Amino acid sequence: MPSLVLSKQKLSWNPSSYSIKNMSIIDALNWRYATKRMNGNSIPPAQLETILTAIELAPSSLGLQPYSVIVVQNKALLKRIQTVANMQPQIPEASALLVFAAWETITEERIETYIKRIAEVRHVAEDSLKQLKEMIEALLKNSAEENFAWSAKQTYLALGVGLVAAAEEKIDSTPMEGFDHVKLDEVLQLPAKGLKSTVFLALGYRDAANDYLVRQKKVRREKERLFVTLP
Amino acid sequence: MPSLVLSKQKLSWNPSSYSIKNMSIIDALNWRYATKRMNGNSIPPAQLETILTAIELAPSSLGLQPYSVIVVQNKALLKRIQTVANMQPQIPEASALLVFAAWETITEERIETYIKRIAEVRHVAEDSLKQLKEMIEALLKNSAEENFAWSAKQTYLALGVGLVAAAEEKIDSTPMEGFDHVKLDEVLQLPAKGLKSTVFLALGYRDAANDYLVRQKKVRREKERLFVTLP
Numbered sequence: 001m002p003s004l005v006l007s008k009q010k011l012s013w014n015p016s017s018y019s020i021k022n023m024s025i026i027d028a029l030n031w032r033y034a035t036k037r038m039n040g041n042s043i044p045p046a047q048l049e050t051i052l053t054a055i056e057l058a059p060s061s062l063g064l065q066p067y068s069v070i071v072v073q074n075k076a077l078l079k080r081i082q083t084v085a086n087m088q089p090q091i092p093e094a095s096a097l098l099v100f101a102a103w104e105t106i107t108e109e110r111i112e113t114y115i116k117r118i119a120e121v122r123h124v125a126e127d128s129l130k131q132l133k134e135m136i137e138a139l140l141k142n143s144a145e146e147n148f149a150w151s152a153k154q155t156y157l158a159l160g161v162g163l164v165a166a167a168e169e170k171i172d173s174t175p176m177e178g179f180d181h182v183k184l185d186e187v188l189q190l191p192a193k194g195l196k197s198t199v200f201l202a203l204g205y206r207d208a209a210n211d212y213l214v215r216q217k218k219v220r221r222e223k224e225r226l227f228v229t230l231p
Numbered sequence: 232m233p234s235l236v237l238s239k240q241k242l243s244w245n246p247s248s249y250s251i252k253n254m255s256i257i258d259a260l261n262w263r264y265a266t267k268r269m270n271g272n273s274i275p276p277a278q279l280e281t282i283l284t285a286i287e288l289a290p291s292s293l294g295l296q297p298y299s300v301i302v303v304q305n306k307a308l309l310k311r312i313q314t315v316a317n318m319q320p321q322i323p324e325a326s327a328l329l330v331f332a333a334w335e336t337i338t339e340e341r342i343e344t345y346i347k348r349i350a351e352v353r354h355v356a357e358d359s360l361k362q363l364k365e366m367i368e369a370l371l372k373n374s375a376e377e378n379f380a381w382s383a384k385q386t387y388l389a390l391g392v393g394l395v396a397a398a399e400e401k402i403d404s405t406p407m408e409g410f411d412h413v414k415l416d417e418v419l420q421l422p423a424k425g426l427k428s429t430v431f432l433a434l435g436y437r438d439a440a441n442d443y444l445v446r447q448k449k450v451r452r453e454k455e456r457l458f459v460t461l462p
Contacts, residue, residue: 018339024399024400025281025285025395025396026281026284026285028290029285029288029289029392030288034290034294035307040414050256052454052458053257054256054257054260054395055457056452056454056457056458057257057260057261057449057451058391059263059265061406061408063265063450065451065452065457066235067457067458068456068457068458068459069458069459070459070460070461071459071460071461072459072461073460073461074461074462077461080412098354100382111273114452117450117452117453118450120324121448121449121450122447122448122450125263138355149380152384152445153383153384153387153429153430154387156384156385156387156388156391157387157388157390157406158391159388159391160289160387160388160389160390160391160392160395161260161392161394161395163290163390163392164256164285164391164395164396165256165393165395168255168256175290175292175388177292187459198384199384216351216353217352217353218288218351219294219352219353220287220288220296221287221296222346222348223282223283223350224302225299226286226287226296226298226299226300227283227287227299227300227301227302228299228300228301228302228424229302229304230301230303230304230305230419231305
């Protein structure tokens, strides 16, 4: 069972020698950690594709997927992003940075596009989706701020799915909030796309020799505090 | 490869005949759907434990895990919850309902508890964590509303991890927002615990004969809309 060997011998692991998709989710989540230093190596495109496909398949409220994910691999751009993200070293050391960005507002047009998409995929008439459309419009009759907060939460769900996918592919990842959202949005020209950044996922390979955190035990709240099991 | 057969023959799948942990995350995410009707069967305790352990291992910003997860299996209580959740049928039909609930406020005491926990798990002196403590306090010097919104986002990350775990265990699940948060909090006495509900995850087994959604194609935004790959 390679997965058990892996989780006990964190530091000697060699990504290229590992046959993927053999670890259970628990082994994978134990193996992963918030990687603070990466070694600059590139992720095989097929594995990046798997992570993106998992994110694509993540559910969202009303099925709306009110966000986009910006995929940055260009080293010069990663270095520029680093300057608005507290100079965190893993950004340019990553193979790819996924920037989750939620819809700034939920427009009529965006709901319309979603309805058209359902009609197309399920081969039904748009008319038959009128009730659904009205329900979505009614549920999202909130202020732009409230809707953005809702959309932002959906990006965290997708982030959770993406980071499990990365861990199961033996790709290191770091979820990151520590950046200047306004400046980052400017760098990536997100306002023109109607998007506002919410959170990053840096993807790459741990630099075990230089990352202090790789040797630290994972800290989690006691199960009896985290879970309340009602009788 | 049982996983391929599975994703093509959704309706003929029998949970008890399936050897778990053989599906890739992509197969599992294709297999899962927002289950609208469940059949009332119970999840084996070991599989519920796996899902809860995945949620426990979900990362969170600053590692704080500013939430709890209420595990409801009592049928009478599920029926009561249903009454504040638009009478959605899958609630009492589920084997377990996970209610994600974020900290209402981030108190000094909660940060203190976290620091003590790090010291305990990593066998370091609390004094050595003074800088970390001050950093966390500085980062969370926001209004209670802002901190709750931040904590709520963390629950969605944990939800994402939990629902992947469920899918890989071949447990059906439904993430749900459609409930009256204030009334639900009263039913579960969350205010006394300093918690506010954010989202549900119903866990159980699909009632394929009565669930219209099981036969519908999954709808997702076109990859070229969802992902922006920068040169």
